[in-house]
Amino acid sequence: MEEILAKYRIESSLSLADAAEEICKEESVGTWTELKTLEPEIQKRLSANVIELDEESKTATIAYSIDEYSHEPGGIPQLLSFVAGNLFGLSLLKHVRLVDIELPSTIVKLYQGPKFGIEGVRNLIGVKKRPLIGTIIKPKIGLSPKEQAEVFYKAARGGIDFGKDDENLVNQAFCPLLERTRQIAEAIDKVKEETGRKVYYAINVTTRADRIVEVAEDALSNGATCLMVDMLCAGYAAIRALAEDGKINVPLHIHRAGHAAFTEDPHHGITMLVLAKLARLAGGDQLHTGTVVGKMKGTKEEVIQTNDFLKNEWFGLKNVFPVASGGVHPLLIPRIVGLLGRDIVIQAGGGVHGHPGGTEAGAKALKQALDAVLQTIPLEEYAEDHKELREAVEKWK
């Protein structure tokens, strides 16, 4: 029998076995008291079962019958309703953390997953092996469409591959989404003409999931080359609606604002690894997973584990480009590449637009830092002949 496995770390005054049993009851056929309406046959067929207990790590692995999930009748929302549902609130359990989920191929194959994956994104811009570098246009909000495109143009001229809206820029009056999309598209064309390089840009189409396809299709007809969705603000359905829409033929860049409300306590909540699995099912092509070294929390172990999942085989679904973003500047590039490898999109916002020489110089410095790493030359040495990198080293050392 195929099963969905969920691994929980539990703190409770109950024994680990009893605590795990409480989760089984709450999340499958039982409740806090015995039921007159529960026939043994149902109990046997649909009950969740503890299949492994590890006292040392305080973890229990629970198997949910695939019959319960029954070939995706409610999709990711239903999956969440039992693997990550009421259990967090049970008074009997002090803390519970959903550490990981393992889905059988029957379930994974119900999802289309990413349309592009790492190779697809690389093919789009013709960059085969090295990390991609990108920038979040700053300030986060306030620029007009023309200014936004101008900042992006400078960054692209400076050498970045990718640009994106910040998460709180959507379709405000000061920067309407479609006009911004058109201006960015022009900047992309100009960069191509002038340098022969292809660059791409994620327009933030985050909005209610029931309307997002409409917004995305409008963005596409105005020249969008990539679409950004904030997955926890908008819900996984927002990603999925775009990924499954036949007309949407650009990569989906997935942001995760708000995740740390429930991913950062090692004793409670849900790991980023689980969110990454859901984002891949839903169809994200690029996903923010952390930098280890930047301004955001996220331990080395968890970032690496999450990125490994995204890059590896998963029942035939395309893989996902991990994105390292948050407090990145040129001096961090060697450590990020050292930790996270070459299949990574490295993004710097402040670390580009905060460069003393401005955006174009900042982008050059970022690219120079990457070039130094790829040639295994120490940054300080490479900076001797590279003015922009030297200025960055001065500023951020």
Add this chain to the structure above:
Amino acid sequence: MEEILAKYRIESSLSLADAAEEICKEESVGTWTELKTLEPEIQKRLSANVIELDEESKTATIAYSIDEYSHEPGGIPQLLSFVAGNLFGLSLLKHVRLVDIELPSTIVKLYQGPKFGIEGVRNLIGVKKRPLIGTIIKPKIGLSPKEQAEVFYKAARGGIDFGKDDENLVNQAFCPLLERTRQIAEAIDKVKEETGRKVYYAINVTTRADRIVEVAEDALSNGATCLMVDMLCAGYAAIRALAEDGKINVPLHIHRAGHAAFTEDPHHGITMLVLAKLARLAGGDQLHTGTVVGKMKGTKEEVIQTNDFLKNEWFGLKNVFPVASGGVHPLLIPRIVGLLGRDIVIQAGGGVHGHPGGTEAGAKALKQALDAVLQTIPLEEYAEDHKELREAVEKWK
């Protein structure tokens, strides 16, 4: 100038003022370093500002310009992207809890809110002043549509006003949603014929938000009298899509599976009060908020504060019926009504179907407990003449 206010409780090695300033920067125009692209005019117009600091409670209130939010271009997802976005993950802040949000009328009025509210729901079934009592059909999953309806019929005959699917029952093969809806509708008609009483039942239509209207409309044409949405699993858009659909003319019952992954730590995450505000904006008519005394966490203060918000005036939006659910049985009714008042839906699952006499006896016991409270008679005394309540007292005392 109108503003959106967000109150945070912050723990950090920084001073409260500096920590709050980090949130302002991260969530509006700034970032971790100075930007060459940030003009003073943008800073002035769009920057978030700390407007109040309370060292004792470690709280800071931050005002976000309404220009930033700009009359709902991205709706609730965009609102979340700044009031509850990246800030939780900032390395500089140890813990942050979003305690409350205050939205100006200009924003609230962009939302339709609930179609029914407390009065609308009461009118539907003709119960004016007393608490409503309901049951979650148990076992949570595994009954066939016919069995599900039979259990509900017994509960309704026993005296409950309301029934609902459990959160992990959607449209599985063992209990297809439309067949279940039809069987439940027949049970409702039968109860009406036999007793003259109107009862209602929430069919769990939770699914991806981009498809939920379709599922809901099918349920309605098969006789659904109420629809359930699991708001965190499916996203607020799932509620909103239903609430704004002109054809959907039944109340929306909102479940909150998974909320405790980020609501239960008093130092981190988001309060249930904030989620309740979003659920009301989105259009929920009934919302689970806790029992104080049942199997789920949730302090007295927070449940009362949340329920008060739901029941009170909010710029003309209809109010919301708070739902007390989770580990409820007849003996808890006096305390629940004492704590939470008469405008409440009290639900018992195990506390009905776990009664020694079975579902109908369990429902009778629940109704008897409510009758006792309404007549201000102690339960033990009332139980003397009421067999089902007496059995419940025996079992759960």
